[in-house]
Amino acid sequence: MEGGKEKDAYRKACGIIEMDPSDLKKLGAWRNTNVKVTSPHGSVIVKAVEATQGPHPGLGYIPMGPWANSVTDPNTYSTGMPTFKGVPIEVEIAMNEPVLSSIELVQKKCRGEI
């Protein structure tokens, strides 16, 4: 995060979803497969990795960053705080689609290209 958000290290650290091995099995995905995460608020391509701080079946974890913010719930319920956590999502395999860098992702989303 402090090493430069335009760098590839940031994409590798935060452009992921940590999933429980049992959930990966249900999805039929190998570890390190690109997946499409969809919520009622948007969708994003990230890499599915095995949970490092699990087990937590039924729970996906995307670290704070533009990838997570592509699918989080922006509603603040009059508190000023968007509902970043506990957003219901669907995950599907998207093996051939790339995980974009933070800058590309935000620029393309802002221009409405994706």
Place this chain on the structure above:
Amino acid sequence: MTKSVTDVICPFCGTLCDDLEVVVSDDGKTIVDVYNACAIGAEKFMHAQASGRVTRPRMQQPDGSYKEVSYDEAVEYTAQMLAKSKKPLMYGWSSTSCEAQSVGHEIAEQVGAIVDNTATVCHGTTLLAVQDVGIPSCTLGEVKNRADRIIFWGCNPCHAHPRHMSRYSIFPRGFFTNKGHKNRKMIVVDPRNTDTAKMADIHFQIEQGRDYELLSALRVALRKEVLPDTVAGVPKEKIYEAAELLTSGRFGIIFFGMGVTQTLSKNHNIDEAIMLTKDLNEFTKFSIMAMRGHYNVTGSGQVLGWQFGYPFCVDLSRGFARYNPGETSSNDLLRRGEVDAVFVLGSDPGAHFPISSVKKISELPSVAVDPHITPTTEVAKLHVPVAFVGVEVGGNCYRMDNVPIDARKVVDPPEGVLTDEEFLTRVNKRVKELMEA
């Protein structure tokens, strides 16, 4: 021959470690090594030296590319944008010094802006809860010397505040805690089995978003009333056991983080956590503290507090200070399209706001003041690079327990690069001219 600068303050997280040693080259221009810092803190010092750093302001061109401009042009653009705008949003302020924040607020007052800091997506709900029910807190020194019951609720200091446990909360040997971690009992509440949870005496792996229930259940258990068999996925025996453990201590502390502030119940989670602390004070001494993220987000709340009376979401557009989170908070304003210009300093909403808000920023006249290249600087119309506070310029900062600490300068910034405070002072002067004209 290299030389060593001691007692350097780390400008990364709210723990604000003050024991770093930075080795600089003999001409005092480059950082060679950093001792005592965590991996993230050291990275920040080393990143300041990285090649390819932007050292001149850049203006976005119609085709999306960026063209280098002078600081004079950047000051002019920023001042014009703020002076012309009816209701600009001035957001960020958490990764800069209190001195720079103060100058920023002066500009905001003149142009009738809304000043909001990163608490709005971090501990803003904590601030709401504190206004609701108050807060019994303490300093980290007291935690180090006295605390023998530690709760980490919805936070993961192993990764987010890496030296918190070794400097203050778990491992150090304090005056009344002379056996270090052997004196302390640690409870972690987290839906994931985090690296912090793996160290705990008790880990409650709660169902996501059910913090309020578990906090209430602990209050019930303290009163020795009846609980259902499980609460939030935790068996009642474990809750009674935890209540017993907490009341048997001499001094306890609850540290809490984004796990409670960002889930659906938001400020009500914190209300309940503070009320639990109050209840525990019937049995023993107990405190509660927010794990603040940015190294000076606490300072931003302090400076706004003493200048305008409110810690974030301060609306100055009517000529006096108003405060109403949900209305005057950045994300609500952006979503409803109520601001007509955005000024960002010392924060990265491009990466940390929901994408719908970021899209709004990209459509407005916008200035991002940041030493790094970030998603925000890459959608803003103007990017103004500045010196790193705490590395290339000193300044006052507040630790998560509201203790002010002066950050130190270690090396010079790249030639010609302004500091936050210098840039803001020049904008302030120009805004004054424009407003008087």
